[in-house]
Amino acid sequence: GGRGDRWREDAARRMAEVRGERLRNMLRRGCYNEEVPYPHFRLVLLDGSHKEAHRAEALAMAREAGADLQLVKGAFGGEGDMAVCRLVSKEERGRVALERKHTERKNLFKQKAMDRMKTVRFGARTDANSMATKAKQLLSILKSGTRVRAAVLFKAEAEKRTGRVLGPKMLGRLLDPLIDEGHGHVVGEYHTHGNAMMSVIVEPSAAYKTAKLKRLDAWKDRRKNRGGAKGGDKADVDDEGMEDDEFEDDELLEDDGEDNDARFELDCGGGDAADAEAEAEAEAEAAEPSHEDVLAAVMRR
Incomplete structure (x- = not known):
């Protein structure tokens, strides 16, 4: 009897966890109109008042008001536990959906940025100066908030045979000072990649x-x-x-008619001065010999 009771309690707890996760996902993505799974709930109207209503009645009120029915709070069937829905306008629903989309994109961008990881490699025979340089590189990456994979390479056959013992010591020489100073911490265990490399992931500090x-x-x-x-x-x-265009038009409108007419004649080549200049150009062109006249004179010579 006791074992059966414990089994039923565990099953009920697991079912409650599943329902809770499903409800959280539903509220996160938004639950509207016919998607509301509760037949009876407390309804918040557009004016802020609330009352108990059935789903069919609430949907009819939403259609009449040109709004949508949104699930705000779920219920698990306990005593006095009732789901809460509200009427939202189309504009507010669109605004909420747009904000949710921007938030999801921003969170995805952050997640991708935080999941990036860089690798610092060094050999088993790396000297002290090179190890200090690698430590500076690793510290710089950790300070930028990026995870680091520290890897030691084994090239010689003797190094490959003793890599499982030599690898943790080499990685400890590089990482222990940084970890002791609180710049980061090791995540997981040492990973061996065949007998040629051993690596470990270092997470930056909070x-x-x-x-x-x-x-x-x-x-x-x-x-x-x-x-x-x-x-x-x-x-x-x-x-x-x-x-600027409006200001220029105003200036032209303020000019008197005589100046405008004179400007128009000068621009178009009108007026006595323009006529005299045109006649002089025509006489000069007539006085100049044509190409045929020059060619005939050359042939006569």
């Missing part, structure tokens, strides 16, 4: 990872502001151009 997340947020904000600033500058330039 302070370095937090600083990296802040830098990522600042970088995304700068890109967003830069894109908005470019659009704003373009709009400002267009507005300034429109204002």
Whole structure:
């Protein structure tokens, strides 16, 4: 009897965990209208008032108001536990969906950035100066908030045969000072890649990872502001151009008619001075010998 009771309790606990995870996923992605799985719940109206309603009644009210029915809080069937839904407008639903999409993309970008890993390799016969250089490189990577795979390579046959003993010692020489100073910690165990390499993953400290997340947020904000600033500058330039055109038109309208007529005659080649200049050019062209006349004179010679 006792064993059966424990089995039923474990099964009920596992089912509750599964239902809870399913409900959290449903609320995370958004549950609307016919997707609401509860037949009876507490409904929050558009004006802020609330009442108990059935799903069919709530859907009818949502259609009548031109809104959507959204699940806000789930219920597990306990005493006094009731799901909560609300009516949301189409605009608010679109805004929430857009914000959720941006948040998911930002989180995915952060996750990819945090999952990146760099590798620092060195040989089993690396001298002390080269090991110090490798330690500086590894420390620089850890301070940037990036995980590091430290790997020691075995090239000679003797090194390959003793790699399982030599590898942890070489990696300890490189990593122990950094770990003792709190720059990071080793994740997992040592991994052997055949008999040619042994590696271990070093995770940066929480302070370095937090600083990296802040830098990522600042970088995304700068890109967003830069894109908005470019659009704003373009709009400002267009507005300034429109204002300049309007100002020039106002100046032309303020000129009197005589000046405008004189400017028009000069631009079009009108007026006495223009006529005299045109006649002089025509006489000069007539006085110059043509190409045929020059050719005939040469043939006569």
